Amino acid sequence: MSGLHVLVLAAGKGTRMKSALPKVLHPLSGRPLIDYVLRAAESLEPVTITVIVGHNSDAVRYALAGRPALRFVIQEPQLGTAHAVLQAEPMLGAAKGTLLLLSGDVPLLAPGTLRRVVSTHHEAGAAATVLTATVERPYGYGRIVRTRGAITRIVEERDASPTERTIREINTGVYAFDLEPLFPALQSVAAKNAQGEYYLPDLVAIYRRRRLTVATVNVDNPDEIRGINSRTELAEVGALVRQQKNEELMAAGVTLVDPATTYVDTDVIVGPDTVIHPNVYLEGQTAIGAACEIFAGVRIADSTIGDRVTIKNFCVLDGATVASDARVGPFAHLRPGSDIRERAHIGNFVETKQTIVGEGSKANHLAYLGDATVGAGVNVGAGVITCNYDGARKHPTVIEDEAFIGSDSQLVAPVRVGKGAFVAAGSTIVDDVPPGSLGIARGRQTNVQGWVEKKGPAATKPKA
Numbered sequence: 037m038s039g040l041h042v043l044v045l046a047a048g049k050g051t052r053m054k055s056a057l058p059k060v061l062h063p064l065s066g067r068p069l070i071d072y073v074l075r076a077a078e079s080l081e082p083v084t085i086t087v088i089v090g091h092n093s094d095a096v097r098y099a100l101a102g103r104p105a106l107r108f109v110i111q112e113p114q115l116g117t118a119h120a121v122l123q124a125e126p127m128l129g130a131a132k133g134t135l136l137l138l139s140g141d142v143p144l145l146a147p148g149t150l151r152r153v154v155s156t157h158h159e160a161g162a163a164a165t166v167l168t169a170t171v172e173r174p175y176g177y178g179r180i181v182r183t184r185g186a187i188t189r190i191v192e193e194r195d196a197s198p199t200e201r202t203i204r205e206i207n208t209g210v211y212a213f214d215l216e217p218l219f220p221a222l223q224s225v226a227a228k229n230a231q232g233e234y235y236l237p238d239l240v241a242i243y244r245r246r247r248l249t250v251a252t253v254n255v256d257n258p259d260e261i262r263g264i265n266s267r268t269e270l271a272e273v274g275a276l277v278r279q280q281k282n283e284e285l286m287a288a289g290v291t292l293v294d295p296a297t298t299y300v301d302t303d304v305i306v307g308p309d310t311v312i313h314p315n316v317y318l319e320g321q322t323a324i325g326a327a328c329e330i331f332a333g334v335r336i337a338d339s340t341i342g343d344r345v346t347i348k349n350f351c352v353l354d355g356a357t358v359a360s361d362a363r364v365g366p367f368a369h370l371r372p373g374s375d376i377r378e379r380a381h382i383g384n385f386v387e388t389k390q391t392i393v394g395e396g397s398k399a400n401h402l403a404y405l406g407d408a409t410v411g412a413g414v415n416v417g418a419g420v421i422t423c424n425y426d427g428a429r430k431h432p433t434v435i436e437d438e439a440f441i442g443s444d445s446q447l448v449a450p451v452r453v454g455k456g457a458f459v460a461a462g463s464t465i466v467d468d469v470p471p472g473s474l475g476i477a478r479g480r481q482t483n484v485q486g487w488v489e490k491k492g493p494a495a496t497k498p499k500a
């Protein structure tokens with residue numbers, strides 16, 4: 037849309053959150069609140085997007101550093117929403133066209149709703165257009181006061197009369213403004229209200245007195261305009277987002293055994309015929325293929341899982357890749373850089389980090405594989421440990437194809453076990469094992485003949 041500029045208000049402290057974190061950075065299904073608002077704004081392809089920051093502005097700017105086109109304006113001190121918009125005058129005062137104003141704490145607005153606000157604004161030739169909603173519980177929102185059907189002003193909860201409080205049509209905090217009269221008019225907003233703040237909604241009455249056109253758009257789905265001012269509202273909106281995501285997944289052919297206890301972040305992708313058991317958390321940038329089974333109590337963050345993968349109960353995967361037909365768990369921990377290839381098995385109490393486990397290889401019990409490259413068809417026995425850390429630096433371990441690492445061995449890195457080589461159980465391997473060889477490094481066993489009889493009855497309780 038040409039001549040469209042977006043302004044996002046995000047300077048407020050969010051007092052009711054009682055948090056050190058700025059309100060707009062609180063995560064909702066894995067993404068900061070303001071990220072939802074910015075994505076919706078970006079979908080309209082505006083000429084510019086400006087964010088008003090104030091309280092803890094460095095944290096907000098840092099969190100949005102991935103969006104180089106964003107412009108920031110600091111509002112200090114924060115004297116209200118009208119004062120916030122006024123701070124953008126140096127940036128937008130000379131611009132022509134339409135300003136779409138959004139709040140950083142209203143995350144669920146659909147792009148289609150925003151488009152409707154802008155198109156109604158243009159069609160009505162309005163100076164201001166207010167997005168309103170008719171809700172069951174108007175408490176806390178500004179109320180839309182109408183005379184003979186036309187909006188005349190907006191009154192905040194605290195300033196409203198008992199009769200006005202019964203009005204169920206509320207201000208969503210989303211507006212379109214014609215840029216031309218906006219900044220001069222903002223100068224005439226006064227702070228004569230219960231909070232002593234400069235209220236942006238007061239512009240409605242000012243415009244009406246000047247006989248400028250003020251239009252309204254009523255949102256179809258009131259859930260879209262839910263603002264977040266408290267932890268309770270964060271949880272309520274979180275539940276809405278989660279429910280919507282779960283419904284999308286089920287519509288796309290994913291079985292959720294118990295949607296009420298399935299927690300899937302909005303950006304997560306899951307293929308059809310995958311079954312997700314209760315109490316599973318799929319977080320961040322995670323993609324799961326088709327026909328997988330994810331058992332109860334699993335948490336998967338920022339990971340990529342292929343097709344037909346089984347993740348048994350109580351595994352934690354973070355920054356891992358698991359290829360098709362692999363099996364993981366129960367009780368496995370795949371840390372960042374874990375790369376589990378096709379048909380590999382990672383069993384119980386196995387931890388991997390920055391490690392490739394090659395095709396069809398197995399580490400089935402109680403192992404630590406860190407900074408390791410494990411080839412294909414390798415068997416890693418129970419209790420094997422790669423000793424990758426010397427107290428100062430990390431070192432690599434290489435285990436070539438078809439090698440066999442006996443149980444309870446330690447591989448002291450840097451070290452390499454050659455193709456098809458064996459490491460005897462209980463070995464501490466400090467030198468490379470050449471291909472096809474047996475590496476054995478342990479004390480020899482001695483059996484003392486007749487020892488029990490010589491020692492007498494006391495010997496039945498052997499001492500260590």
Ligand code: UD1
Binds near residue numbers: 113115140141179206
């Ligand atoms: C505001 C509206 C109210 C509307 C509601 C919808 C006003 C006075 N009231 O109330 O009519 O129903 O939104 O959600 O506008 N902000 C700043 N600088 C400030 C003050 C606020 O940037 O000085 C930002 C906040 O960070 C927030 C947004 O503006 O993102 C709204 O402020 P908030 O204090 O939450 O207003 P509400 O009381 O919710």
Ligand code: CA
Binds near residue numbers: 139141263264265
């Ligand atoms: Ca608010």
